[in-house]
Amino acid sequence: MIPDNKSPAALIDALSAEHRALLPELARLAQEASASAESLKTAVERIAPLIGLPLDEHIATEDRELFPAYAARGGDAGILAFFTAEHVEILAIRNRLLAAIEDNDHTEAVGFLAEQLADTLSSHMNREDEVLFPAMRDLL
Ligand SMILES: [Fe+2]
Ligand SMILES: [Fe+2]
Numbered sequence: 622m623i624p625d626n627k628s629p630a631a632l633i634d635a636l637s638a639e640h641r642a643l644l645p646e647l648a649r650l651a652q653e654a655s656a657s658a659e660s661l662k663t664a665v666e667r668i669a670p671l672i673g674l675p676l677d678e679h680i681a682t683e684d685r686e687l688f689p690a691y692a693a694r695g696g697d698a699g700i701l702a703f704f705t706a707e708h709v710e711i712l713a714i715r716n717r718l719l720a721a722i723e724d725n726d727h728t729e730a731v732g733f734l735a736e737q738l739a740d741t742l743s744s745h746m747n748r749e750d751e752v753l754f755p756a757m758r759d760l761l
Contacts, residue, residue, distance in 0.1 A: 629687065629690055629691075629757065629761035630758065630761065632682070632686060632687055633687065633754050633757060633758060633761075636679065636682065636683065636687070636749070636754075637749075637750055637754060639675070639679050640746040640747075640749065640750055642671075643671055643672075643676075643742070643746065644743055644746060644747075646667075646668050646671055647668070647738070647739040647742055647743045648739070648743070649664070649668075650664050650665070650668050650735055650738070650739045651735070651736055651739035651740065651743075653735075654732045654733075654735035654736045654739065655732060655736070658727045658731070658732075661731060661732055661735060662722055662731075664735070665718060665719070665722045665731075665735060666722065669719060669722075672715050672719075672738070672742075673719070676711075676712070676715065677712070680708045680711070680712065683704070683708070683749075684705060684708060687757070688701045688704070688705065690761060691757050691760060691761060694760045694761060695760070696756070696757065696760055697756070700753065700756075704745070704748075704749065704753060707741070707745050710741065711738070711741055711742050711745060714734060714737050714738045714741060715738055715742075717734055718731070718734040718735055718738055721734060
């Protein structure tokens with residue numbers, strides 16, 4: 622969890638550090654998503670604490686603190702709307718995946734959801750680090 626009252630630069634540093642911690646875990650999840658139903662369940666249960674409340678808090682920090690600060694400085698509203706929409710999509714996939722594991726769903730859909738989460742969230746975080754955050758650092 623990221624403490625309040627951070628400067629925008631410190632906020633971006635903290636968010637990027639959370640990306641760096643999560644990216645290898647998502648790569649591992651994607652790898653294991655194609656294995657047996659049992660190993661997939663183990664993989665999802667291992668990553669669940671990272672993609673539960675901490676992911677909600679990470680996204681809330683971006684949506685409620687960082688993005689409004691950027692918008693207030695005249696940052697591109699279109700790009701913010703795009704990343705905000707991805708947050709909604711990411712959390713929806715996450716919720717479906719965790720619910721399926723809780724329900725002991727053994728269908729292929731669970732593996733698909735795990736791969737979809739790994740791909741969507743990794744790509745999102747990489748684009749934040751490579752495109753959005755550098756643009757924010759220039760303006761904030
Ligand atoms: Fe984000
Ligand atoms: Fe992020």
